[in-house]
Amino acid sequence: MGHMRPSFVPHRLSRWAPWLPSALTLLALAAPLEALARGGGGEHYTRPSSDSGGDGDGLPLWLLYDLIMLVFRYPKVMLPLLAIAGVAYWFYKRNLHPDATTRRALDQREAAQRTQVGFRDVSGWVNALKLKDPAFELQPVLDKTRWLFLELQKTWFRRDMTPVRPFLSDATWQRFNVQLQLLSAQGVRDAITDVEVMDIQLIGLDQSQWFDSIHVRVQARMRDTDVPSSFTDAQATDAAKKAPSESFTEVWTFVRKPGAQTRLGADLFQGKCPNCGAPFAGGAANTCEYCGAVVNSGNYDWTLSEITQGVEHVRHHKTVDGLLAAREVDPALNLEILEDRASLLFWKWIDAQSHGDAKPLGKVAREDAVASLGSELEELRRKGRRRVFLECAVGAVDVRALQVDPSGYDVAHVEIRWSARMGVGPLDQRPPKLPTVPQRFVFSLMRKHGAQTNSANGMSTDRCPQCNATLTDSAATTCDFCGTQLGSGERDWVLASALPYEAWNVEHDERYQAAVLRKSVAVEDARSKGPADGADLVMDVQERQRLLYMMAAIAAADGEVSSSERKLLKLCSERWGVDWANVEMALGVGAQLFERLVPRGSPEAEVFLRKIVEMAMVDGRIDRKERRMLETAAAHLGVEEKLTSMLGER
Numbered sequence: 001m002g003h004m005r006p007s008f009v010p011h012r013l014s015r016w017a018p019w020l021p022s023a024l025t026l027l028a029l030a031a032p033l034e035a036l037a038r039g040g041g042g043e044h045y046t047r048p049s050s051d052s053g054g055d056g057d058g059l060p061l062w063l064l065y066d067l068i069m070l071v072f073r074y075p076k077v078m079l080p081l082l083a084i085a086g087v088a089y090w091f092y093k094r095n096l097h098p099d100a101t102t103r104r105a106l107d108q109r110e111a112a113q114r115t116q117v118g119f120r121d122v123s124g125w126v127n128a129l130k131l132k133d134p135a136f137e138l139q140p141v142l143d144k145t146r147w148l149f150l151e152l153q154k155t156w157f158r159r160d161m162t163p164v165r166p167f168l169s170d171a172t173w174q175r176f177n178v179q180l181q182l183l184s185a186q187g188v189r190d191a192i193t194d195v196e197v198m199d200i201q202l203i204g205l206d207q208s209q210w211f212d213s214i215h216v217r218v219q220a221r222m223r224d225t226d227v228p229s230s231f232t233d234a235q236a237t238d239a240a241k242k243a244p245s246e247s248f249t250e251v252w253t254f255v256r257k258p259g260a261q262t263r264l265g266a267d268l269f270q271g272k273c274p275n276c277g278a279p280f281a282g283g284a285a286n287t288c289e290y291c292g293a294v295v296n297s298g299n300y301d302w303t304l305s306e307i308t309q310g311v312e313h314v315r316h317h318k319t320v321d322g323l324l325a326a327r328e329v330d331p332a333l334n335l336e337i338l339e340d341r342a343s344l345l346f347w348k349w350i351d352a353q354s355h356g357d358a359k360p361l362g363k364v365a366r367e368d369a370v371a372s373l374g375s376e377l378e379e380l381r382r383k384g385r386r387r388v389f390l391e392c393a394v395g396a397v398d399v400r401a402l403q404v405d406p407s408g409y410d411v412a413h414v415e416i417r418w419s420a421r422m423g424v425g426p427l428d429q430r431p432p433k434l435p436t437v438p439q440r441f442v443f444s445l446m447r448k449h450g451a452q453t454n455s456a457n458g459m460s461t462d463r464c465p466q467c468n469a470t471l472t473d474s475a476a477t478t479c480d481f482c483g484t485q486l487g488s489g490e491r492d493w494v495l496a497s498a499l500p501y502e503a504w505n506v507e508h509d510e511r512y513q514a515a516v517l518r519k520s521v522a523v524e525d526a527r528s529k530g531p532a533d534g535a536d537l538v539m540d541v542q543e544r545q546r547l548l549y550m551m552a553a554i555a556a557a558d559g560e561v562s563s564s565e566r567k568l569l570k571l572c573s574e575r576w577g578v579d580w581a582n583v584e585m586a587l588g589v590g591a592q593l594f595e596r597l598v599p600r601g602s603p604e605a606e607v608f609l610r611k612i613v614e615m616a617m618v619d620g621r622i623d624r625k626e627r628r629m630l631e632t633a634a635a636h637l638g639v640e641e642k643l644t645s646m647l648g649e650r
Contacts, residue, residue, distance in 0.1 A: 111310025249310030297458030322402035465491035600638035
């Protein structure tokens with residue numbers, strides 16, 4: 001009986017049955033040890049512990065020897081099995097570390113999931129708008145969005161955004177212009193062709209007493225590549241035609257004041273003022289010469305206030321600590337205008353650094369903030385260095401807290417998530433190869449207590465509070481038209497500081513830090529229910545990247561990275577879903593990857609370590625390898641004594 005063949009073994013495999021279990025075991029062991037997992041709209045990789053308990057990669061020698069012997073003894077079976085294993089491994093690695101094409105496909109799938117809505121939702125949003133504006137119809141709005149999308153691509157390609165300026169909020173306009181300047185500083189231009197809009201759909205509506213905000217999904221494709229800035233339009237088009245056509249999804253957010261009415265045949269798209277219907281010829285002031293209306297304010301028609309990549313789109317409602325108290329003094333205060341102003345200041349801050357001159361910030365920033373940044377830029381200039389910002393983009397702008405101070409100035413803390421290939425390079429040379437690094441800053445804006453929001457200007461947030469003229473880029477700290485002193489915060493929000501998250505967390509009142517923490521926990525709970533329910537939570541992929549790149553920069557700051565440190569960083573990259581190639585690049589760039597590293601032994605270092613502990617605890621436990629990683633990080637940060645208490649608190 002012991003020699004009987006099991007009934008489930010086919011007859012033609014009977015002579016291979018003695019070694020079949022070993023072959024299957026070898027095949028399984030030859031497969032990758034990592035497993036892919038997805039959850040909450042993102043993805044991460046986990047590595048189960050091996051039987052040997054070692055940290056090394058690859059097969060044990062005895063196993064490799066058995067595998068070779070089986071190939072020699074049973075080549076007709078083993079060679080096909082190994083071929084199958086190789087193909088399976090290739091497909092696995094392709095999904096674990098997908099190439100650019102695969103990643104774009106994954107992003108498209110993620111974007112589709114995040115922007116999917118039902119017909120009933122769309123009908124409800126349209127009906128809600130028609131209650132206030134009976135002439136509102138969805139299709140004309142979608143048609144105008146299609147036209148604006150195509151027109152914006154044309155103006156971007158021609159490197160002159162003036163034709164679309166009336167349709168954009170001031171911050172959106174500033175964003176495009178700074179991005180064009182950054183490209184020019186690199187000596188390149190963006191070449192695009194064969195632009196095609198595949199679908200446009202309303203996917204959301206937010207309503208407040210200040211603004212209605214509609215979110216429109218744009219699914220499109222185009223050919224896109226970078227070419228030297230000296231290329232003519234024809235040369236750039238020819239180069240773009242050789243690039244592959246790529247699909248993408250964006251979410252365009254338009255805002256309009258509640259009560260504004262659709263003017264059929266009499267709006268900006270027909271070349272008319274959306275308020276009085278008179279001919280509108282454009283111009284830098286964006287003001288109707290007949291009625292004085294600011295046409296991109298959102299007070300009369302839909303104004304484009306934000307463009308978000310579909311893969312980053314989330315639907316959420318904010319609660320801001322201190323907002324109600326601030327509105328008791330300034331009833332018109334609203335997050336839409338405040339966040340647009342913060343975004344405007346961000347792009348001016350980037351622009352000043354890329355040009356190595358902080359003086360143009362004088363119109364929108366406090367004198368001490370301009371002086372501080374100016375000193376940093378001057379020090380770099382003396383060393384023959386400059387700050388480099390490539391492919392700079394904003395992911396989110398969110399008001400976190402408002403401090404109301406009846407004795408002086410109110411403060412708005414605005415968190416800005418952004419990314420760029422940035423660093424410090426020689427003044428007269430092309431910038432070095434840099435990875436795209438997520439950044440997390442908090443911009444603190446100040447305004448004199450009692451100052452009122454100018455709701456008449458709406459989303460046109462780059463104006464003199466006295467004469468309402470558009471601010472210029474001159475180095476003067478006064479309005480170039482009426483001479484009013486600017487940058488003091490007497491009438492409008494101005495930049496007081498721009499700090500990395502850890503530095504801001506340490507320097508500001510614990511009450512507001514607690515408010516931010518409560519917000520993060522609430523968002524974390526919402527995000528766990530699905531990709532569309534949460535917002536900018538602490539554990540999102542951009543934050544994981546930021547923390548890991550910072551760890552790499554800290555490890556490389558002393559000029560040497562040990563093999564054990566490299567292994568621990570690789571462990572983090574696998575478990576946190578961050579491409580190891582980018583982490584290696586971060587190791588190569590070192591300390592200059594960030595504006596400044598977390599100082600050893602500082603309160604900022606403690607904040608940073610606590611974030612890493614939170615990351616390691618995301619699965620509810622810390623294993624041996626993770627503990628070694630945390631101990632190494634704590635040693636680099638100079639806060640070893642804090643780690644035990646942090647782990648003991650959990």
